[in-house]
Amino acid sequence: MNGGSSLRALRRSWWLVLVAVISGLGIAGVVTTREVPQYVTTTTFFVTTPGKGTTDVMQGSTFSRERIKSYVDLVRGDRLAGMVAGEHPMGLSVQQIQERITAQAVRDTVLLTVTITDVDQARSERLAHAVLGEFTALVETLEGSPGADSPAVKLEVIAGPTPVTVTSRPLRNLGLGLLAGLLVGLAAAMLRETLDKTVRTSGMLLETTGAPVLAVVPHQGSMARKPALLRGGSTPGAESFRQLRTNLRCVDPSVRILAVTSAIPGEGRSITAANLAVMVAETGSRVLLLEADLRRPRIANYLRLPGRTGLSDVLAGRIDVSDALQQWGKHPLWVLPCGATPSNPSELLGSGKMATLLESERWNFDLIVIDTPALLPLTDGAVVAQAADGVILVARANMTGQEEVRAASAALRTVHAQVVGCVLNDVGRRDVGLAYRYGVGVRIGVRSRSAGEVLPLPTAAQAPDQTPDRAGTWWQGTAPSDGRRPVEAGVKGAGDPGAEGPRTSAR
Incomplete structure (x- = not known):
């Protein structure tokens, strides 16, 4: 184990060393008090x-x-x-x-x-x-x-x-206890580092997936449940999502339908999808946040929106999409919640109606962000990822295993889904610098930059060649152009999470 790995092991397992030292001193104290002259x-x-x-x-x-x-x-x-x-x-x-x-x-x-x-x-x-x-x-x-x-x-x-x-020697006993506890704690920390097979740094995530790491999101605490505070805020969490927005522009600005997924549940993909949608809408681009996790929906609750009707009802033909959309906040962000939990989510997500919905809404919004189910437990996530222009894979630091990330990447390759990048989520604030330090050399587009660098916004001269059906990409913040059906007025909406009741505004 090299010096960098040893330092990282001590930073991650300092509490383990502390417990071992305290235990060693405690045992030495007990031995000293019970020692017979x-x-x-x-x-x-x-x-x-x-x-x-x-x-x-x-x-x-x-x-x-x-x-x-x-x-x-x-x-x-x-x-x-x-x-x-x-x-x-x-x-x-x-x-x-x-x-x-x-x-x-x-x-x-x-x-x-x-x-x-x-x-x-x-x-x-x-x-x-x-x-x-x-x-x-x-x-x-x-x-x-x-x-x-x-x-x-x-x-x-x-x-x-x-x-x-010959009396007892407390100083000698305590010194031996301190030394023994320190050695045991250091050995335990090194062993934990050696046996830990989770993704801990952006470099490990890059090496495992082969896709660029677009952002390293620090641990948010209560902030993770308050997107309204992230919107317009200057917290480390808000800046990390702005960085995700900026890096995504440089990776592939032609992506109009973006799926956000993860290997296993509990890695923060819904939070990532919601905050990315908020940050893109903050620039004036029209954004649709679509909740495609029909088994364990989180978006409506997270954004404090009514979730009784939504995607499942639209796909089942019970309601029109224009009646199910809800506007969130003051920026052009619309949300299509899950709606009623269906008995056949995989079939609905893989149906022709889902493909038709995505293609029709592609021309009503600059960017569609889809909260996709986890890939490994079910096939729902792969079905949705296949229909998207690009996929962001979210991994949670110190929780997601490297083998799980490899399996998720393989599942996306199997359905020919394009992984545009990854997000390392829930990194300890003290470890954010280490996560970047050990992940240098992430390749964004044609330029090699560190994962911690906020990339500049492309100018019109730097924009990639565009085909006619991709005119007006979301990073340019343009309005609908020819060939895109006009947005209908009078869509139901909801105001900020703290507002009284829903707010109605035009789409």
């Missing part, structure tokens, strides 16, 4: 070999150092513990005595240190004296030779038995 009594032996000459002394010193290695095991063995338990009853078994005795040979010396550790200070001292006497006697017995006046090895006590109280 230990009492240590130490005795130091000097091991010598009797000798008269210099050569004997040097040889004896070497012999003693070799012997000390064996004495370490002898002190910790069960023979000495058995002698202590038999001669000095203290209510401890042989195994318990062994657990309390440790021995260490001081390197490059003839010193041997024997340590007794116990939770009872008095018993620690008594056990140290008992071990001293029994160990000395055991060595004399083992090192003694028949007929010799003195043993080959002599033990002399040069220090101890000295009792020392």
Whole structure:
């Protein structure tokens, strides 16, 4: 994992590191409060070999150092513990005595240190004296030779038995807890980053779909449910939708019917479709927002419009489209809600009446934005996307899986739908910069620009060649030209979400 990935992992999972550190400090605190004080009594032996000459002394010193290695095991063995338990009853078994005795040979010396550790200070001292006497006697017995006046090895006590109280060490424990928690938290953050297969940046979305990322929309909170505030506002969310509007103009200004879809439900395609329609209408272009999600409609509720009649009723022949359209706000934005939930949504959306409706309304509006159902659960979304001039694929940061995005892109390719671009939605505000930083090089039209750059509005000289049936594209904001049937007056409308009752105005 490189430095950029590590930094991104820490930014995304800082809370995980914090929880691990707090947990480590908490465990260290509990251990410290419950730690029982230990009492240590130490005795130091000097091991010598009797000798008269210099050569004997040097040889004896070497012999003693070799012997000390064996004495370490002898002190910790069960023979000495058995002698202590038999001669000095203290209510401890042989195994318990062994657990309390440790021995260490001081390197490059003839010193041997024997340590007794116990939770009872008095018993620690008594056990140290008992071990001293029994160990000395055991060595004399083992090192003694028949007929010799003195043993080959002599033990002399040069220090101890000295009792020392070993209390708990809170600073050491807390330091170890902090270090352990930090390491565990960092490891968990890196592991989460490695195992996370969701789309997190615009670069990942571009690589997965092969389509340009037109906008990165930050997390909106309550703002996501208030398009009236986005319209005309200067919030980061409003600017991201304006950027979507501007980049869409440069990608393909000839698109007149635009489907907004996603791989799975809950990725914000309805919010994206509604706010894009609001932003385009803000420029003076005539926009129709069509709710084609006939199973789980959201647009009418989102825009606070009556949704009792709408697209399903038009397709079923129960009402004329001019009677079902509702104007929203002060700009030229009309909405065709879902209407009554039908029993056969796929059939209605794929019917000839739907194709006829789209072709007829193509000449009444500069842009038709269709809120399309999610692609993977049902076939409804692919059916509508096939009838559109272009498709915008919405993915939700840190939620939509890369495999789901690939499957959605494949579904659109299967029906020969043209994906004009993608939108990365619900990006954490602190991660918006990272989302752009790791998504540089997004290709818009014939120019290569970063995903975070707001592209300029094309001039008439820069506009692509237009066929007669595409004259007056929505980005130019022109009125209906020859060949387009005039707009009928007297269509039902609704005012701003906060207004009292619907507002009637001419289309």
